[in-house]
Amino acid sequence: MPSRPTRPPLSRTTTHPLYHTARKKPRRWPLVLRFIKGAIHADIAIPVLTSAIFTALIVYVNQATHQHFSLPTNTIPSISIVVGLMLVFRNSTSYDRFWQGNSHLTTAATSIRNLTRSFLTCSHLAGKEPDDVESADTERTVRLLLAIIYAVKNHLRAEWGETIPLLLPKTEVDRRRRESQSLQRAEYIDLLPPGTRGYEDHGLGLLLQLSVQIEAYIKRGHDRGWFHAPQASQLTVQLNTLVDAYGSMEQIHLTPLPVAYLIHMRQVLALFCGLLAFGLCDEMGWWSILLVTFISFTLYGIEAIGAQLEDPFGYDRNDIKMDAIIEDLRVETTVLLEQWKTGSDIFEIKYN
Structure with missing residues (x-):
C-alpha cells in the first residue's frame, strides 16, 4: 500500500498583518485572580x-454604647439609585x-x-521613469508620513523628543516613559531628514x-x-482628515471631565459608604465590615476604571495600544516602500 504524501512543514514568519496589535500573551491565571x-x-x-476602618469604628461604638443609632433600612436603596446613575x-x-x-x-x-x-x-509620468531626485523626494515624503503618526503619539503623551530634557525615573511609569522617549528619538533619526529641527x-x-x-x-x-487637479485636491483632503483626527485626539487629551463633577462623585461615594456603616451596623454587626x-x-473600582479611560493615550494597560498600532503601520509602510524601491510589480508600473 503506497504511503500517503506528507505535508511540508509550515513556514512561520515573524510577522503578519496587524501582528503587534493582535498579539496577546497567554493568560497564566484567570482574570478573577489577577490583582496587579x-x-x-x-x-x-x-x-x-x-471605609472598612470607619465601619469597624461604627460597629464598635454601636455595640459598646448600645445606643442603636443605625439608619432606617429604606434609606440605603434610595441613595444607591443616585450613586448608580452617577457611576453609569x-x-x-x-x-x-x-x-x-x-x-x-484609526482615521x-x-x-x-x-x-x-x-x-x-x-x-511619475506615464512612460517616464522618475529620476533619482524625484524618487528620493517621494521616499523622503513617505517617511515623513510615517513620522507623523509618531508625532501624534509623542504629542499626546507630552514627549517632546530633544527639546525637553528627560527626568530621572521615579516610578515604573516614569521609567517606561523615559525608555519610550529614547526609542522615539531613535525612530525620528531614522524617519526625518538629516538636520530636521523641531x-x-x-x-x-x-x-x-x-x-x-x-x-x-503634493504641490510639487x-x-x-503627477497629480491632476482633482487628484491633488483629494490628497489634500486626506491630509486635512489626518490633521483633523489629530486635533480631535488632542481635544480628548486636553479636555478632562469638569473638576466639580469629579469632586462631587468622590464625595458622594465617600458619603454613601459611610452611610452603609450606619445602615448595617445594627443588623449585621461585625459582618458589616466585610x-x-x-x-x-x-x-x-468602577469609578477608577472610568478615570483610566478618561485619557486613553498613556501607558496604562487599559489605554489604547498606540505603540502596537503604530508599529504595525510602520511595518506596512516599510514593506510598501521597499517593494516600490525594488520595482516590484505590486504597483503595476510598466514603462514602454
Missing part, C-alpha cells in the same frame, strides 16, 4: 481601607472618550495609508510642521504633472 497587572486595586486601596454617567462618558480616541487614531492611520499608496503609485519649544507641534512638508510635496507633484468593604470595592 491591568487591575485597579492599587488605585482604590486607600478609600476601600478607609461617569463610565459611559469615559468609555466614549476611549472609543473616540481609538477611532480618531489618522487610514489617511497615512491612503497617502502612502497614492504617493508611491502615482508619483519647534515644540516655540509652541509648534511636530505634526503640523511635517504636514506643511507633505502639502508642499501637481506642478510636475459587606461595606465589598460594596466600596465595587463602587470605587
Whole structure:
C-alpha cells in the first residue's frame, strides 16, 4: 500500500498583518485572580481601607454604647439609585472618550495609508521613469508620513523628543516613559531628514510642521504633472482628515471631565459608604465590615476604571495600544516602500 504524501512543514514568519496589535500573551491565571497587572486595586486601596476602618469604628461604638443609632433600612436603596446613575454617567462618558480616541487614531492611520499608496503609485509620468531626485523626494515624503503618526503619539503623551530634557525615573511609569522617549528619538533619526529641527519649544507641534512638508510635496507633484487637479485636491483632503483626527485626539487629551463633577462623585461615594456603616451596623454587626468593604470595592473600582479611560493615550494597560498600532503601520509602510524601491510589480508600473 503506497504511503500517503506528507505535508511540508509550515513556514512561520515573524510577522503578519496587524501582528503587534493582535498579539496577546497567554493568560497564566484567570482574570478573577489577577490583582496587579491591568487591575485597579492599587488605585482604590486607600478609600476601600478607609471605609472598612470607619465601619469597624461604627460597629464598635454601636455595640459598646448600645445606643442603636443605625439608619432606617429604606434609606440605603434610595441613595444607591443616585450613586448608580452617577457611576453609569461617569463610565459611559469615559468609555466614549476611549472609543473616540481609538477611532480618531484609526482615521489618522487610514489617511497615512491612503497617502502612502497614492504617493508611491502615482508619483511619475506615464512612460517616464522618475529620476533619482524625484524618487528620493517621494521616499523622503513617505517617511515623513510615517513620522507623523509618531508625532501624534509623542504629542499626546507630552514627549517632546530633544527639546525637553528627560527626568530621572521615579516610578515604573516614569521609567517606561523615559525608555519610550529614547526609542522615539531613535525612530525620528531614522524617519526625518538629516538636520530636521523641531519647534515644540516655540509652541509648534511636530505634526503640523511635517504636514506643511507633505502639502508642499503634493504641490510639487501637481506642478510636475503627477497629480491632476482633482487628484491633488483629494490628497489634500486626506491630509486635512489626518490633521483633523489629530486635533480631535488632542481635544480628548486636553479636555478632562469638569473638576466639580469629579469632586462631587468622590464625595458622594465617600458619603454613601459611610452611610452603609450606619445602615448595617445594627443588623449585621461585625459582618458589616466585610459587606461595606465589598460594596466600596465595587463602587470605587468602577469609578477608577472610568478615570483610566478618561485619557486613553498613556501607558496604562487599559489605554489604547498606540505603540502596537503604530508599529504595525510602520511595518506596512516599510514593506510598501521597499517593494516600490525594488520595482516590484505590486504597483503595476510598466514603462514602454
